[in-house]
Every structure is written in C-alpha cells, then in structure tokens.
Amino acid sequence: MSETTTLPRRPSVRRLPLKAALRLNHPSDTWFKPALSVVVASLVPNLLLFAVDRLDLVMYTMAGSLCALYGHALPYARRAGTVARVVAGMIAGLAVSLIAGSLTDSTTILIAVGALLAATQKALCDASRIGPPGHVIFTFVTSAALFAPQHLGQVPGHLALTLAAGAFSWCVTVGPALLRREGPERRATARALDAAAACVADPGPRTRGAAAAAVHGAWQTLLASGRATPARRALERLVVHAEAALAESSPAGHRAAADPARLREWAALTRARGPVPTPPAAPGTTAELYGIDAERAGRRARTHRGELLRRLGPGSHVLPIAVRTLIGCALAGYVCEALGVGRPYWAIVTAASLYQANVTLSWNRALQRTLGNLLGVLVFAAVLPLTRVSPLLLILCVLCFNFAAEALITRNYWLGSVAVTPMALLVIEFGGTHPAGELIGDRVIDTVVGAAVGFLASVLITNRRATGRVERALEATERARAHAVRVLADATADPAALDASRRGLTASLVELREAGDTAAGEWWQRALPEEDLVAAERAGHRTLAATAQRQGLISLAPENGAV
Numbered sequence: 185m186s187e188t189t190t191l192p193r194r195p196s197v198r199r200l201p202l203k204a205a206l207r208l209n210h211p212s213d214t215w216f217k218p219a220l221s222v223v224v225a226s227l228v229p230n231l232l233l234f235a236v237d238r239l240d241l242v243m244y245t246m247a248g249s250l251c252a253l254y255g256h257a258l259p260y261a262r263r264a265g266t267v268a269r270v271v272a273g274m275i276a277g278l279a280v281s282l283i284a285g286s287l288t289d290s291t292t293i294l295i296a297v298g299a300l301l302a303a304t305q306k307a308l309c310d311a312s313r314i315g316p317p318g319h320v321i322f323t324f325v326t327s328a329a330l331f332a333p334q335h336l337g338q339v340p341g342h343l344a345l346t347l348a349a350g351a352f353s354w355c356v357t358v359g360p361a362l363l364r365r366e367g368p369e370r371r372a373t374a375r376a377l378d379a380a381a382a383c384v385a386d387p388g389p390r391t392r393g394a395a396a397a398a399v400h401g402a403w404q405t406l407l408a409s410g411r412a413t414p415a416r417r418a419l420e421r422l423v424v425h426a427e428a429a430l431a432e433s434s435p436a437g438h439r440a441a442a443d444p445a446r447l448r449e450w451a452a453l454t455r456a457r458g459p460v461p462t463p464p465a466a467p468g469t470t471a472e473l474y475g476i477d478a479e480r481a482g483r484r485a486r487t488h489r490g491e492l493l494r495r496l497g498p499g500s501h502v503l504p505i506a507v508r509t510l511i512g513c514a515l516a517g518y519v520c521e522a523l524g525v526g527r528p529y530w531a532i533v534t535a536a537s538l539y540q541a542n543v544t545l546s547w548n549r550a551l552q553r554t555l556g557n558l559l560g561v562l563v564f565a566a567v568l569p570l571t572r573v574s575p576l577l578l579i580l581c582v583l584c585f586n587f588a589a590e591a592l593i594t595r596n597y598w599l600g601s602v603a604v605t606p607m608a609l610l611v612i613e614f615g616g617t618h619p620a621g622e623l624i625g626d627r628v629i630d631t632v633v634g635a636a637v638g639f640l641a642s643v644l645i646t647n648r649r650a651t652g653r654v655e656r657a658l659e660a661t662e663r664a665r666a667h668a669v670r671v672l673a674d675a676t677a678d679p680a681a682l683d684a685s686r687r688g689l690t691a692s693l694v695e696l697r698e699a700g701d702t703a704a705g706e707w708w709q710r711a712l713p714e715e716d717l718v719a720a721e722r723a724g725h726r727t728l729a730a731t732a733q734r735q736g737l738i739s740l741a742p743e744n745g746a747v
Contacts, residue, residue, distance in 0.1 A: 205548035206555065212594035213455070214371060217256040219590035223583050225252035225353040229345075230579045239575055242614040243332060244342040247278055247325045248349025252356050253317050253590070259368045259409035260361035266314065267357050271350035273308070277301055277322055278346055279339070281329035286336040291526070294330045295517035298529065301326045302536040303510035310502045311495040323536040324608070331527035332615075366415045369405050370454050373419045373426075376402035377451035380426040381444040389718070392725060393697040395430045399423060400694045403687060418460040422450055425463050431729040501702075504647040509539050512641030516634040523633065525626050530608075534634025539642060542650065544705030546642040549597060550635045556601020557631040561624045564606035568620055571610055582610050643707065650703040651712060657692070657699040658713065661720050664692040665727050672730055686731040693724045 229245035254270045255263040284297045302323045309319040334342070360367060379398035383391040402423045409416060429447060453461040495502060516535040520528035534557070538549045571578040585607035593600025609623055668685040700717050 200544065200547045202551070205551045206596065206598060208595045208599065210595075211591075213375070214256055215591055215594045218253045219587045221252040221256070221353075221356050222249060222590060223587050225249040225349070225356045226583060226586060227579075228352060229349045230583075234575055234579060239578075239614045240616070241342070241345055243328065243611060244278075244345040245349040246611060247274055247329070248346040248351070249353055250274075250321050250325065251350050252353035253321060254314065255357055257315055257368065257372075257405075259405055260358055260365065261410040262408040263368070264354070264358050267354050270314070271347070271354060273305075274322060274325065274350060275343055275346055277305065277326040278329055279343055281326040282332075282334065282339045282342060283336070285330045285332060286334055286339060291331075291521050291528070292518070295514060295521065295528065295532065298323075298327045298330050298517060298532045299510050299514035302513045302532060303506045306509045306536065306539060307496060307502055307506035308492075310505065311492050311500070320533070320537045324533050327529040327532045327536075328608075328611075331529050364457070366409070366413070366419065366460075369402075369409050369416060369419050370460065372402040372405040373422050374451040374454040376423055376426040377447045377454065380429040381447035381451070384429050384432065384447070385444045389721060392430070393693075393721070395426075396690055396725075397694045397697065399427050399430055400687075400690050402426070403690075415460050418462060419454070421463060422454060422461070425450070431725075499649065499652070501647070501649045501653045504645065504649055505539055505541070508642050508645045508647075509536055511645060512536075512539065512638040515641060516630075516637040519633050519637055520630055523629055525629055527626075528630055530627055530630035531634035531637075534631055535638030535641070538635065538638040541702040542647070542705035543642050543707045546639060550639040552596060552598035553601055554631055554635045556598035557605045558628065559598075559602045560605025561609070561627050563602060564609045564627075565620060565624060567606060567610075568613075571613060572617065578610060578613055582607055585610070647706055650699075650706040653699045654696075654703050654712060654717070657696040658716055658720055661689070661692040661696045661724055664689040665720075665724050668727050668731055672727075682731060686728060689724055689728060689731075693721060693728075696720060696724075 226246060226249040229249060230239075230242060233239050233241055233245065248271065251267060251270045251274055255266045258266055280297070280301060284294060288294065302319070305319040305322040305326070309322070364370075376395075376398040379391075379395040383395035402419075406416060406420055406423065412420070426447065450461050450463060512535040513532045516531040517528045520531040525531070534553055537553055538546045540546050540549055567581055571581050585603045588603035589600045589607060592603060605627065609627065612618060612623065664685075668689045671682050671685045696717065700712070703712055
C-alpha cells in the first residue's frame with residue numbers, strides 16, 4: 185500500500201467573518217499625525233476662501249488639502265518626494281474628471297470615466313505601495329469632480345487652486361522635519377523593538393512573522409532616511425538588538441539572552457522626545473553597521489524607476505484587483521443610475537473602497553463601509569441644521585469630522601466611516617443648500633448598492649494569481665536562503681556581504697508571509713502549499729539565526745544549529 189499522504193484540499197469558498205470585521209482595535213501610534221496634518225492643511229485654504237466669499241470653491245482646495253494624509257510613516261527625505269507625487273497624481277486625476285465633466289452631461293459616460301480612474305488609481309497605489317489611505321482619497325475626489333457642474337474655461341483655475349492647496353499640504357507634512365528630524369525613524373525603530381519583545385515573550389509563527397516585518401520595516405526606513413547622523417546611528421544599534429532578539433526566538437536560537445522588558449523600555453524611550461537610548465554594544469554591531477553603510481551607498485547608486493513597471497507587468501497580482509475595481513465601480517454606478525440617483529459618485533467610491541488584497545478582506549470592508557455610512561448619514565442629519573446657521577460653523581464641522589475620521593479609522597474602518605460620511609455630505613453644502621432628504625436618500629442607496637455590487641464583483645472576478653504569488657515567494661525565499669548559506673560557508677566573506685544576505689532573506693520571508701496571508705483569504709483557487717510555507721519559514725528563520733550567530737549577535741542552541 186502506498187505511504188503517500190493525501191492532503192485535504194482547502195475549500196474554494198472560505199467562511200466570511202462577522203464579529204471580527206467589526207471589532208475595535210488599538211489605535212495606531214501615529215493616528216494624530218494625519219489627523220492634525222489634514223486639519224491644518226484644510227483650515228488655511230478654507231479661511232482664505234471664506235474671506236473672499238468663495239466657499240463654493242472648497243472642493244478644489246480640499247483635493248489638495250487631502251494630500252496631507254499621505255507619507256506619515258516615511259522618513260522626511262522620502263516623504264518629500266512621495267507627497268509631491270501624490271499632489272501630482274491628484275491634479276492629473278482631477279484634470280481628467282473636470283475635463284470629462286465639462287465636455288459631457290451623460291451620466292453613463294461619466295460613470296465609465298469614474299470606473300476607469302478608480303481602477304487606474306487602485307493599480308498605481310498598490311504597485312507603488314504608497315500605504316494608507318491608498319487609492320480611496322483619489323477616487324473620492326475625482327468621482328465627485330466628475331459630477332460638479334462647470335465649463336471648460338474654469339478648469340485651469342480650479343486646478344491652480346488644487347495645486348496651491350497641495351503645495352501647502354506638502355509644507356505641512358514635511359515641515360515637522362525642522363523640529364524632529366528623526367521622528368519617523370524613531371517610531372519605526374520603536375515598533376521593531378516592541379514586536380521583537382512580543383516575539384521573545386511568546387515565540388510562534390505569527391509573532392515571529394510580525395517581528396520580522398517590523399524589523400525589516402525599520403531597516404527600510406533607516407536606509408531611506410539619508411545620511412547617517414549620530415541619532416540614526418543610535419537607532420541602527422537598537423534595531424540590531426531587535427534583530428538579535430528575533431534571531432534568538434527562532435527555532436535554532438538560544439532563548440535565554442533576550443529580555444522583553446528591556447526591549448519595551450528602549451521602545452518607550454525611543455518614542456519619547458528625549459535622546460535616543462544608548463544600549464550596550466552587541467557583539468557584531470560594528471560589522472552590521474558596516475553592512476548598513478554599504479547598502480545605503482548602493483541604494484544611492486541604484487534607480488527604482490523600473491520597480492513600479494515590474495509590479496504592473498504581466499502576471500502581476502495587482503492587475504486582477506484593478507479589474508475587480510473597474511467592473512465593480514462601473515456596475516455600482518449604473519445600477520444606481522437605473523434606480524434614479526442623479527450623481528452616483530458615492531456608489532463608485534463605495535465600491536472602490538471595498539477592494540482589498542483578497543475576498544475575505546473585501547467582505548470585511550463591505551460590512552464596515554455599509555455600517556459606517558448608514559450611521560454617518562444619521563450624524564449628518566443631526567448636525568445639518570447647525571451648519572446652516574453660519575459658514576464658519578460649516579467650516580468648523582467639516583474640520584472636526586476630518587480630524588475624527590483619522591482619529592477613529594485606525595480603531596476600525598467602520599468607525600472612521602461614521603465621520604467620513606457627514607464630512608463628505610457637508611462639503612456639498614459649500615456649493616449651496618440641498619434638500620436633506622434627497623442627500624440622505626441618495627447616500628443610502630449609493631452605499632447599499634455600491635457595497636453589494638462591489639462585493640459581488642470581487643467574488644465573481646477570480647484572482648487565481650494569489651497562489652502563483654505564493655509559489656514565486658517560496659522560490660525567492662529558497663534562493664535567498666541558499667545564497668545566505670553560501671555566504672555563511674565562505675570563511676572569507678566580508679561583513680557587508682553577510683549582512684546583505686541576511687537582510688535579503690528577511691525581506692523574502694516578509695513577502696512570503698504577506699503572500700500566504702493574502703492567498704489564504706482568496707476564493708476559487710488551487711490549494712495552498714501550506715506545509716511548504718511552514719517549512720520555508722522555519723528554515724529561513726534558522727538560517728537567519730545562523731547568520732546572526734556568525735556575526736556574533738547571538739549564540740545558537742547547540743542541538744539546533746543546522747541551517
């Protein structure tokens with residue numbers, strides 16, 4: 185009889201969560217950054233427009249002000265370029281919308297343009313890995329602008345307002361560098377220390393994967409921050425300790441040395457405004473920092489222009505999600521048009537906001553968006569009479585909802601949507617009063633139809649490339665591990681080569697975990713190679729521990745020293 189074990193095939197249809205999708209989380213440690221930035225970036229243009237009695241132009245300055253939501257996790261050297269590209273992308277999308285809206289009154293054509301813009305914005309934001317809030321802000325602005333009445337001669341002036349507000353947003357997001365130049369690097373380092381402490385306290389695949397991602401993110405932030413200042417050098421030493429703690433928690437590591445309490449204490453001091461803590465020098469730190477300097481110099485010599493095109497190339501896992509966005513947004517808009525909604529832009533925005541990495545996450549977002557929007561229209565109905573008392577009260581309410589949205593959305597998306605919905609509805613009031621019943625009714629229809637049709641599109645349009653991404657990640661991880669093993673076997677390998685091989689293996693393990701988690705929530709695909717995933721992660725972390733031991737960062741458990 186054959187000894188081959190037949191593994192059960194994973195079901196094509198996964199169970200969809202309910203309570204977990206609505207559960208509140210701990211707030212982000214940087215929630216106040218985008219919240220305060222968008223308030224400041226909106227306040228000045230709004231007050232200027234109020235002073236000249238042109239609040240009807242708020243929509244165009246708001247497009248630029250919302251650019252202040254981006255880039256807060258990036259070091260300032262990288263943030264400056266990223267936010268500038270966000271502003272340029274916002275102006276480009278807005279220009280397409282305004283020109284299309286000026287040339288035709290056909291709702292059918294405008295919905296098609298809106299869906300194409302939403303799909304393009306989704307693909308570009310995913311491929312560039314721009315981070316939250318992703319494509320949703322772009323789609324919100326461009327979809328609303330499609331249905332804003334105007335003529336072609338007004339377009340240059342409106343774009344100029346967006347550019348001016350976007351330039352001010354750039355100053356708001358980059359300006360804090362004058363006060364705390366290493367702020368983003370300090371927060372990334374603190375997250376790595378906290379994640380390493382959690383991994384040491386409770387070793388396991390999930391905590392180890394989270395710690396690897398946090399350590400990798402901290403190194404990426406430090407490498408992108410520019411030249412090495414004394415504060416950044418101290419942060420690099422702290423990340424070395426976090427990396428050593430991660431290696432000690434691996435299956436091959438010696439678990440006695442790492443102290444979670446000390447790692448958490450360093451994390452708290454790193455987040456604070458005082459000097460960066462100076463930990464005792466870990467063995468091998470000098471060699472590791474030499475490798476960091478070599479990689480930083482190499483990064484300055486390389487160009488990343490082709491990276492975006494590679495992620496959008498044939499076989500990309502980004503493209504099926506963009507197709508879902510295109511079809512889902514178009515169908516949602518056309519269904520709302522058939523139901524009598526005159527400007528169904530919110531249906532397009534609702535559908536576009538659903539599309540996450542897989543069907544399960546899209547289901548979560550559909551629940552969250554629907555609940556948040558329906559509660560949000562009740563909030564709008566409650567505050568609308570107050571906002572019609574004075575234009576200043578209207579400005580104040582919009583700013584308050586802007587702040588509340590960013591303060592609450594990291595707890596759960598539905599909670600943030602409770603604030604986003606009245607904010608979006610109140611912006612319409614800047615152009616003139618509208619019947620409250622009509623606004624609320626259209627928003628409810630758009631929300632329900634957009635969520636239902638959008639999720640249906642995510643179910644019917646398969647993303648079978650999710651499993652292919654896992655297979656490619658497995659191959660890349662094995663190549664990275666084999667390269668690290670070869671470097672380990674070379675007694676003459678310099679510290680920079682060893683450090684680069686370890687960091688490359690860490691990056692491949694992070695990608696492998698992300699690809700596995702994404703595919704686990706996708707429908708209609710081949711069974712996942714789960715045993716291969718577990719084996720690759722265990723082997724990878726053993727090799728990471730061996731490289732750390734070679735550099736003197738840790739000692740290996742004698743019974744588990746194999747790589």
